[in-house]
Amino acid sequence: MxxxxxxxxxxxxxxxxxxxxxxxxxxxxxxxxxxxxxxxxxxxxxxxxxxxxxxxxxxxxxxxxxxxxEVPGRRLVAETDKHYVVEAGAGEAWHDFVTWTLDQGYPGLENMALIPGTVGAAPVQNVGAYGVELQDRFESLDAIDLQTGQVFTLNAAQCAFGYRDSVFKHGGPLPTAGGQSLGLKDRALILRVRFALPKVWKPVLGYADLERKMADSGIQQPTARQIYNWVCEVRRAKLPDPAVIGNAGSFFKNPTVSVEQCADIIARDPKVVHYRMDDGSVKLAAGWLIDSCGWKGKSVGQAGVYERQALVLVNRGAGVDGNGATGGEVMTLAKAIQTSVYERFGIRLEPEPVVV
CATH class of the missing domain: 3.30.43.10 (Uridine Diphospho-n-acetylenolpyruvylglucosamine Reductase, domain 2)
Structure with missing residues (x-):
């Protein structure tokens, strides 16, 4: 080795x-x-x-x-009456895998097209976009214990998925539906991930961006491929390409508040972007909160807030000569944004990326 x-x-x-x-x-x-x-x-x-x-x-x-x-591989591993079970190596690029599933006739991941990163990282973050999260399509994964070398398999319940969260982001004991399990942060490496993709497919729409695409195109019953294309178009219009300008995608989680908290914010800021959740809580759009505090386009050193989407922090420097943003500048900017949002709305924004 x-x-x-x-x-x-x-x-x-x-x-x-x-x-x-x-x-x-x-x-x-x-x-x-x-x-x-x-x-x-x-x-x-x-x-x-x-x-x-x-x-x-x-x-x-x-x-x-x-x-x-860098573990490679994509394959169909099983079929049930209701699902295609497909597997990918942890080193596969997530978007390439999503594209491959559609090419093979296995829909279900199209709403998560163009999310950067690898298949192995996707369960760690429980990635999601436009109404679909990884946990909605997850079947199981294989990982290896970095202390013992033992390979083990986890199902969805054992992964303890939450909003941009999983057992892989926590150390020590972590409560799950089945009781206590050991948090796997820094203890495990994911090797392979399997997904159960529905044979009877139904589109997941309901987001304003996709509804606008439906209205503009006149297509009322889009295929999985059409939704995939729309998601790619929307993301490319809103989000910077990491190959062109350095970024880590959405930098903050969308905060969740109670109905009463949301009503209080609406009374002060009627235009606040919010979504009712199935559990009765309300999700607020972090990008809107940040934009309302005047951060869009602002910078700290070479770290900046993207002009088209306030939820994205970017590296404004080329970086190839060492003059790009430092991690310290990025975190100084992030903390300043958190302070502004808390002082105005009483909301504490939580960063999505891992700080190393």
């Missing part, structure tokens, strides 16, 4: 922040990881799992051994 030293990480994080890994190992198979864990030097070493780097903010060089997940 080859372990590389002093590896630049700028190309491995979508914010394009300049940093280095003191040591990095590429994991393309279970055997690669087993060999690493058996190594007397690297087996006991602290480790950091890196997927597509689309949900991290690097604030300095990474001292733990970086495990760069």
């Amino acid at each position: 080859l372990v590389e030293k002093n590896v630049p990480l700028q190309a491995y994080n979508t914010f394009r922040i300049v940093a280095k890994a003191h040591a990095l190992a590429r994991i393309a198979s279970e055997a690669d990881l087993q060999a690493l864990l058996a190594d007397p030097t690297w087996g006991p070493a602290p480790k950091f799992v890196l997927g597509g780097g689309s949900n991290i903010v690097l604030t300095g060089d990474v001292k733990p051994l970086v495990l760069k997940v």
